[in-house]
Amino acid sequence: MDQRVLVTYRVRGEAATIAERAAALAVEQSVEMPLAAISERSVLEEIVGEVATIVDRGEGVFEVGIALAVATMLGRRGGEAGQMLNMLFGNSSIHEDVTLWDIAVPAGFAAGFAGPRHGIAGLRRRLGVGSRALTCAALKPQGLGPAALAALASRFARGGIDMIKDDHGIADQPYAPFAERVPACAAAVGAAAAQTGHPTRYAPNLSGSLDDLRRQIEVARKAGLDTVLIAPLVVGLPAFQMITRENPDFAFLAHPALAGAARIAPALLYGKLFRLFGADAVIYPNHGGRFGYTPETCRAIAETARAPWADLVPALPVPAGGMTPARVPEMLAFYGRDTMLLIGGALLAAGPALVAETGAFVRQVAESSDV
Amino acid sequence: MDQRVLVTYRVRGEAATIAERAAALAVEQSVEMPLAAISERSVLEEIVGEVATIVDRGEGVFEVGIALAVATMLGRRGGEAGQMLNMLFGNSSIHEDVTLWDIAVPAGFAAGFAGPRHGIAGLRRRLGVGSRALTCAALKPQGLGPAALAALASRFARGGIDMIKDDHGIADQPYAPFAERVPACAAAVGAAAAQTGHPTRYAPNLSGSLDDLRRQIEVARKAGLDTVLIAPLVVGLPAFQMITRENPDFAFLAHPALAGAARIAPALLYGKLFRLFGADAVIYPNHGGRFGYTPETCRAIAETARAPWADLVPALPVPAGGMTPARVPEMLAFYGRDTMLLIGGALLAAGPALVAETGAFVRQVAESSDV
Numbered sequence: 001m002d003q004r005v006l007v008t009y010r011v012r013g014e015a016a017t018i019a020e021r022a023a024a025l026a027v028e029q030s031v032e033m034p035l036a037a038i039s040e041r042s043v044l045e046e047i048v049g050e051v052a053t054i055v056d057r058g059e060g061v062f063e064v065g066i067a068l069a070v071a072t073m074l075g076r077r078g079g080e081a082g083q084m085l086n087m088l089f090g091n092s093s094i095h096e097d098v099t100l101w102d103i104a105v106p107a108g109f110a111a112g113f114a115g116p117r118h119g120i121a122g123l124r125r126r127l128g129v130g131s132r133a134l135t136c137a138a139l140k141p142q143g144l145g146p147a148a149l150a151a152l153a154s155r156f157a158r159g160g161i162d163m164i165k166d167d168h169g170i171a172d173q174p175y176a177p178f179a180e181r182v183p184a185c186a187a188a189v190g191a192a193a194a195q196t197g198h199p200t201r202y203a204p205n206l207s208g209s210l211d212d213l214r215r216q217i218e219v220a221r222k223a224g225l226d227t228v229l230i231a232p233l234v235v236g237l238p239a240f241q242m243i244t245r246e247n248p249d250f251a252f253l254a255h256p257a258l259a260g261a262a263r264i265a266p267a268l269l270y271g272k273l274f275r276l277f278g279a280d281a282v283i284y285p286n287h288g289g290r291f292g293y294t295p296e297t298c299r300a301i302a303e304t305a306r307a308p309w310a311d312l313v314p315a316l317p318v319p320a321g322g323m324t325p326a327r328v329p330e331m332l333a334f335y336g337r338d339t340m341l342l343i344g345g346a347l348l349a350a351g352p353a354l355v356a357e358t359g360a361f362v363r364q365v366a367e368s369s370d371v
Numbered sequence: 372m373d374q375r376v377l378v379t380y381r382v383r384g385e386a387a388t389i390a391e392r393a394a395a396l397a398v399e400q401s402v403e404m405p406l407a408a409i410s411e412r413s414v415l416e417e418i419v420g421e422v423a424t425i426v427d428r429g430e431g432v433f434e435v436g437i438a439l440a441v442a443t444m445l446g447r448r449g450g451e452a453g454q455m456l457n458m459l460f461g462n463s464s465i466h467e468d469v470t471l472w473d474i475a476v477p478a479g480f481a482a483g484f485a486g487p488r489h490g491i492a493g494l495r496r497r498l499g500v501g502s503r504a505l506t507c508a509a510l511k512p513q514g515l516g517p518a519a520l521a522a523l524a525s526r527f528a529r530g531g532i533d534m535i536k537d538d539h540g541i542a543d544q545p546y547a548p549f550a551e552r553v554p555a556c557a558a559a560v561g562a563a564a565a566q567t568g569h570p571t572r573y574a575p576n577l578s579g580s581l582d583d584l585r586r587q588i589e590v591a592r593k594a595g596l597d598t599v600l601i602a603p604l605v606v607g608l609p610a611f612q613m614i615t616r617e618n619p620d621f622a623f624l625a626h627p628a629l630a631g632a633a634r635i636a637p638a639l640l641y642g643k644l645f646r647l648f649g650a651d652a653v654i655y656p657n658h659g660g661r662f663g664y665t666p667e668t669c670r671a672i673a674e675t676a677r678a679p680w681a682d683l684v685p686a687l688p689v690p691a692g693g694m695t696p697a698r699v700p701e702m703l704a705f706y707g708r709d710t711m712l713l714i715g716g717a718l719l720a721a722g723p724a725l726v727a728e729t730g731a732f733v734r735q736v737a738e739s740s741d742v
Contacts, residue, residue, distance in 0.1 A: 028661070031512035032538060037720040038512055040519070047514035072513060075543045075579050082605040083542045083578050090539065090605065090628030094662045141402035141409055142443060143418035148411070167403060168461065171454045172446045207454050208446050209609040210581035234453045234461065236607010238580040257461030262633070290399070291465045349408040 004067040006052060006104040007088055010265070011062045012097035022051045022064040025098070028091050029068055047072060063101065070109065078112025081241035081277050093263060100264040103272065110310040114244040114278035118251045119313035120306065120338050123280060126226065126251070127162045128199055132369030133332055134340035135362050136163040136318065137347055139185070142170045146181035150188035152354075156347070157192030157200040159358020163340065164189060164202050165229045168255045171207035178204065178216050186223035203227040203253050210239045217247055227251045232274055233258040244278025253318065254279035266297050271304025271315070281316035283342060286331075289322025295334070302335055318342050325357070328364040337369045375438040377423060377475040378459055381636070382433045383468035393422045393435040396469070399462050400439055418443060434472065441480065449483025452608035452648050464634060471635040474643065481681040485615040485649035489622045490684035491677070491709050494651060497597065497622070498533045499570055503740030504703055505711035506733055507534040507689065508718055510556070513541045517552035521559035523725075527718070528563030528571040530729020534711065535560060535573050536600045539626045542578035549575065549587050557594035574598040574624050581610045588618055597621055602628040603645055615649025624689070625650035637668050642675025642686070652687035654713060657702075660693025666705070673706055689713050696728070699735040708740045 007029070013021050026049030031038065038044055046069055053065035073084040089100045118126070127134060137156040139149050149170075156164045164185075172178045182204045189202040204220055206213045206228050213235060220228060228250055232240040234257050244252055254274045262269060270282040282305055285291035287298045302317035319335065320342035331341055343361055350357035378400070384392055397420030402409065409415055417440055424436035444455040460471045489497070498505065508527040510520050520541075527535045535556075543549045553575045560573040575591055577584045577599050584606060591599060599621055603611040605628050615623055625645045633640060641653040653676055656662035658669045673688035690706065691713035702712055714732055721728035 024661070030540070031514070032540060033511045033716040034720050037716065037722060039722075040512075040515060043512050043514035047512065071544060071546065072540060074545060075583065076548070080542065080579055082602075082607070083544075086542070086578075086602065086605045086628050087540060090602065091656075091662075093629050093633075094627065094656055094664075096663060140404045141411075141414050141418065143402070143414035144411060169401070169403060169443060169458060171451065171457070173442060173454075174445060175442065177447070207457075207609075208451055209613045211613070212446065212609070231453075231457065231461070234457045234608075236453070236610050237605075238578075238583070239607050239610060242580045242582070256465065257457050258464050258633075262464075262629075285462075285465055290395070291462075292467060293465075345404040345408065349405050351408065351410075 003070040003106045005070055005073070005106070005109070007066050007068055007100070008102040009064045009066065009092070010057070010099040010101045011064050012060050013062050014060065015056065018054055018062045018064070022054050022066070025064060025092060026051050026066045029066065029087060030072060032091065070106065079109065081113070081237035085237055089264065100268065102265060102268050105310050110276060110312055113241065113276045114248070115312040116275055116278065116280040116315045117244070117248045118280045120316045121313065123251060123316055126199065127201065129162060131337055132366050133337045134162045134316070135365050136165060136340050136342040137161045137358065138165055138167050138342065138344045139170065140167040140344065140348055142167050142173070143175055146176050146184040149176060149181050150184040153185045153202060154188040154192045155355050156358055157189045158196060159355045160196055160198055160362040161200060161358055163227065164200065165253060166203070166205035168205055168229065168231055168257050170205055172212065172216070179219050182219055182225070183223045186225050190224060201227045203229045205229040206243070207235065210242055213239060213243045214246070217243065217250065227253060229253045229255055231255040231257040232277060232279070233262065237277060241277045251280040252278050253281045253283065255283050256285065266293060267300035267304040270301050272309060275305060275312055275315040276310065279315055281318050281340060283318040283320050285321045286319035286323065289320070291321055299334070302339065306338055314338070316340050320344065325361045325364045328361070329368045332365070332368040341365060374441040374477045376441055376444070376477070376480070378437045378439055378471070379473040380435045380437065380463070381428070381470040381472045382435050383431055384433050385431065386427065389425055389433045389435070393425050393437070396435060396463060397422050397437045400437065400458060400460070401443060403462065441477065450480065452484070452612040456608055460635065471639065473636060473639050476681050481647055481683055484612065484647045486683040487646055487649065487651040487686045488615070488619045489651045491687045492684065494622060494687055497570065498572065500533060502708055503737050504708045505533045505687070506736050507536060507711050507713040508532045508729065509536055509538050509713065509715045510541065511538040511715065511719055513538050513544070514546055517547055517555040520547060520552050521555040524556045524573060525559040525563045526726050527729055528560045529567060530726045531567055531569055531733040532571060532729055534598065535571065536624060537574070537576035539576055539600065539602055539628050541576055543583065543587070550590050553590055553596070554594045557596050561595060572598045574600045576600040577614070578606065581613055584610060584614045585617070588614065588621065598624065600624045600626055602626040603648060603650070604629040604633065608648060612648045622651040623649050624652045624654065626654050627656065637664060638671035638675040641672050643680060646676060646683055646686040647681060650686055652689050652711060654689040654691050656692045657690035657694065660691070662692055670705070673710065677709055685709070687711050691715065696732045696735045699732070700739045703736070703739040712736060
């Protein structure tokens with residue numbers, strides 16, 4: 001079996017030396033030693049990376065296509081997320097002029113990974129939302145205790161929002177331990193949802209080691225929840241792969257914390273890798289907010305997350321940062337309806353008018369989804 | 372308790388706007404919402420990040436010092452590695468012009484972390500090496516089966532090397548499952564060490580989820596080993612923290628895979644963070660090899676790893692990449708003796724002369740350590 005993943009790297013270089021660099025990259029991401037010192041034929045033929053393509057993109061940027069052996073990325077149960085990233089980019093991440101740009105995988109590759117268990121269709125079904133875009137608010141600031149967070153969650157739910165997530169900084173700190181805040185917020189959101197008749201979801205943030213993640217998701221399940229927030233690069237990709245694999249009843253909302261530094265193309269990171277390892281929805285910083293992703297990058301993230309790939313269902317793009325009710329028409333014209341708009345500070349800044357402001361946001365999204 | 376970590380970021384900016392950027396950074400890495408919308412006094416006083424210093428380093432680079440609350444970085448058992456990195460750099464990693472540069476921690480901060488359990492002194496004691504520099508070789512290429520890896524390990528050990536590590540790409544793949552190769556290599560190295568009289572260590576590479584790491588380290592322990600290789604950013608920081616905490620009898624050799632992209636200053640990453648989370652020795656790419664770290668960066672990594680910090684014992688710097696016996700005098704003049712020189716391809720390229728070449732390397736290190 002000589003199955004290969006075709007990996008695309010963007011490399012800053014020069015025409016005169018790029019072929020040599022490409023060959024070095026292929027070796028670095030496989031055997032990492034002088035080929036002349038390898039005598040085993042099977043290793044030379046089946047393990048050593050192979051340069052497939054070199055394309056000059058202009059301005060000193062080259063796209064180098066390297067075929068890496070799937071066999072190097074396997075653990076005892078098939079594909080292993082950490083080892084996969086190790087082989088795609090482990091050492092080459094240390095080259096500042098190399099970016100991991102894209103991957104193409106053979107048929108059946110995704111079998112060892114959870115992929116999105118619910119994806120866009122599953123989230124729509126659970127939220128009872130047929131075709132309009134979805135809405136999400138965030139519980140902030142960290143430092144609030146469980147009762148205050150629950151009260152805030154209740155207000156967002158009464159405003160009619162689809163999903164309420166923890167701020168990603170709220171983990172398991174002494175001021176709001178997971179085991180106290182999650183039942184409190186779940187109860188508050190459940191009560192508000194019973195009043196509104198809209199099945200608003202609360203998505204608590206999972207953190208810590210795999211033991212912690214397992215304990216926390218059990219607390220969430222017992223509290224009647226079925227959605228969680230998780231930052232794959234904070235908890236570690238192997239833990240993310242395990243927790244999604246073990247909990248097919250849960251939907252996973254992935255957060256980009258620590259991802260920005262990864263020098264992995266955003267569309268690949270959110271739209272393929274996080275999706276492969278189990279994310280049903282992927283949060284990323286929207287253009288025009290606090291972060292520097294361009295509109296082109298944001299469009300690529302959303303399109304990649306939804307596009308057919310590796311036999312995975314589409315994942316829901318969740319652009320975040322700088323969202324306001326006034327931006328909703330622009331955002332939906334840009335992204336389309338298979339999107340969840342995440343709004344943070346703007347709702348919180350409404351103070352006593354939070355419920356009304358949330359309702360205005362929700363209505364704006366419903367109206368703008370009709371175009 | 373208002374304990375703070377003082378975090379230094381390097382920010383590319385302009386004098387006219389840097390104060391505003393610093394304030395935004397302080398908010399981003401704490402409450403991540405408009406301060407005007409926070410009514411709780413305890414949050415404003417104890418949780419919101421505070422700008423401590425702004426220093427113009429020239430050429431558009433500023434060092435911004437932000438005091439972040441220790442409380443935000445805690446889990447149920449004290450400091451939690453993933454959450455700590457989330458609060459230090461989670462969202463700000465997405466700003467391409469921000470680098471996490473350094474941290475200063477309050478007394479007692481390291482209590483929740485393993486730190487190096489053995490460090491330089493412990494490794495020297497185990498290897499029976501009083502004052503000279505240490506030597507390390509790598510089993511390559513991946514793709515070899517357990518018997519071939521064991522034979523190679525035996526040859527390195529007969530050459531008198533101090534430590535033999537797996538190539539970081541050798542994980543738990545079907546061609547060399549951990550449970551087969553580790554006992555084979557351990558036995559081979561043990562037998563060779565009995566012949567040479569030198570207590571050469573074999574350090575297998577741990578990979579996968581926390582369940583896998585625990586299973587693998589137990590296999591290693593049963594095979595009579597007490598040292599392992601691990602890539603903290605591949606396995607995930609929470610898993611790294613747990614496995615070091617749970618196995619105080621083991622020494623941990625940290626590998627930099629995936630670290631280069633982190634846009635975290637190398638001296639901080641290897642010399643403080645990996646050390647805090649449990650690394651006894653830290654591998655990093657040497658200057659003049661395949662990677663672009665400058666001599667200044669490499670010196671900073673080594674000095675930081677050894678310097679007194681947070682009540683942790685010194686960790687052993689392990690420069691790697693492009694090492695040859697001929698470079699040994701230069702390397703030891705540069706780094707000093709409290710170093711382990713890692714040599715890879717150069718020994719493997721010796722082919723049939725590997726044992727002799729290893730011996731020459733080992734002797735060169737002993738002689739050059741005397742200066």
